[in-house]
Amino acid sequence: MTTWEATMATRALDPEHGDALDAARRRAASMPLSELDMLDHDLWTSDTIWPYFERLRDESPVHYHEHGRFGPYWSITRYADIMAVDTNHAVFSSEAYLGGITARDMDKDFILPMFIAMDPPKHDIQRKAVSPIVSPGNLANLEVLIRERAQAIFDGLPIGETFDWVDRVSIELTTQMLATLFDFPWEDRRLLTFWSDRATADDTIPGNPTKEERQGYMLDCLSYFTRLWNERVNAPGGNDLVSMLAHNPATRDMPPMEYLGNLLLLIIGGNDTTRNSITGGLLFLNENPAEYAKLRANPALVESMVPEIIRYQTPLAHMRRTALQDYELGGKTIRKGDRVVMWYVSGNRDERSIERPDEFIIDRARPRQHLSFGFGIHRCVGNRLAEMQLKIVWEEILKRWPNIEVMSEPRRVSSAFVKGYETLPVRIPA
Template structure:
């Protein structure tokens, strides 16, 4: 790739420092589609770490951009609420007539009870059982890739591997597994983004998802409890009596959480190694570095750019007075590049001394329940890649998702040298 493709252009940097501070709107999805948001966050971290944007398509909101301030919000659910009824966990405003409660968008005690129902799926003994399955599938997919031809890494590897894993966790009909991919994309897409045209289309497709999973629920609830996620929800004390929209909300949470984050880190890792050939060589020379590279990929990619909270009372953060009801957005993607918290944060370094010091999984009660599964999938993929291929070359620009929530890729053209 050319040097210009590796670094953001100079022009956005000029714009980020030229516009008035109070006009900066880092929630603009176009900044993420074009990968030009970095200098805006850099400026906010330096000049206004807790920044108020009074006017945006999402309404007014606070941006929290530094590592320690994000930690302060993320670990204080008594003041900063995730509750769906107050607006939930994303910067966008949920439709009043299509609210999807889910445990990540709940406060204790209900959050804790529902999360506890599904957490056994990622218990250490279950991960140990899944490892062989993931390795076998990763090996099969990689062996099937063409040599000397350009293909889309996102579709052939990142999506397929994570969708297969999701189908296993749900015990979902194998032949329909790409429905999971579609529903994941639809759940987080913006109308007009190329994935859906209207909010009505989004809601209709998610209701189809709900109907499909209701059939599966009815099968599982009348059977002996098993180890898949639907059976866990159907038989769990805290989840067996959920309303239909709450069930759909939790299903969407598990689909997106189990799919988008790992899928975009698998793509982001390959892109990062191609953009940093010295690190790729370091990895080839010492495959044991996969252990520290995996959390570095997750920091570097930050597959969910933000999480949102709503202030339950007047409070002060970073010297700013936040009022009850204000929307507070924690920009993990910015905190992961905070030079006061992470040494040399703008460099991709696969042998960092403290690679797990990142915000990508969140902190506090909402810390990602599947973080160890995500890390295991990434580790296995890279172990299997290094067994087979000296290099997988990125041969063109990635197409990025138009979203300030999911920081991901639609396509990445690659070639395995013949």
């Protein structure tokens, strides 16, 4: 039995989930690799991706999928190979007009340039325009505010009854934070979550918004934020993201779709990483009661638990690049123009680089050895803010309750990009 099998055998809260994992193990071991497509959304909603990635790491760590859902692509699944791609922006481009940063190309009739989907020098200049929002001084100011808001949210939770942790805690806390960063009208703050979810929704999946509907929601977002821009561009410079973009020489003349692209980048980046890690952390502690007991006995372990949550969750499962020239990696030749998908979620479970990677260990010796924030020039600009929010959340939880019970399996987001949760039923014991 592999480490993965041993971990997963005791993991599932729901026996049906355990059965699905067993079936996935058998299928992953027997199917031809030529038939495997890691973009199959069913693998993500069922949380059965793990044996497939394990097989790719072992047998074909640089693997060409000829028949992917969105066209052919390379899967990069080992930690070291992902690092080699992620830190080589001269060969592997993020450029929106070459397809962008997700396995699926941007809609050719709806290109959204954003600084994460740009190459230097433009990337560097635009990123610098918003970086003051996460300066050490501003983070210190935000820490007080985040703690006050977390306290208010937790003090309002019901005791002894089941409620949705995603809605009441994860979404609410991150949406309040986003509203502050944008100085967004407070009463409309849930629009930020709405736009984030619609922007990343796969319109090929039944039940999701169509392509036309999704683009319409994005234009609604642009219209709303254009009003905020117009209010602030001639006012004294403020300490919010809209004012920073409106007053910086590098961004104040952006065309509308570039403004929208950068807004969505900041909204999604500020929403998905923290929101899904807040949910994932509670789920993982319930799945690993010995770690939960360890945390109760020593609350100072929050410090190392936070990056371990972010590694174990990996809120954005992948990032994509486009090869600008032929390049050899892992004995395979990636051709100019090929789509290259770095599976952060797989690299974070690579036993060649991380000890006991399939285990959730809150006092791990090197908890920040993970890929969840990326590396190189595109490393997440808000990584310290995300960690700070999670740290405050768990400090405040431990002050109040020794245990929060997960009542059933979460409903997971149907996406191979955003690795997240739609719902998580929980109960705080009376």
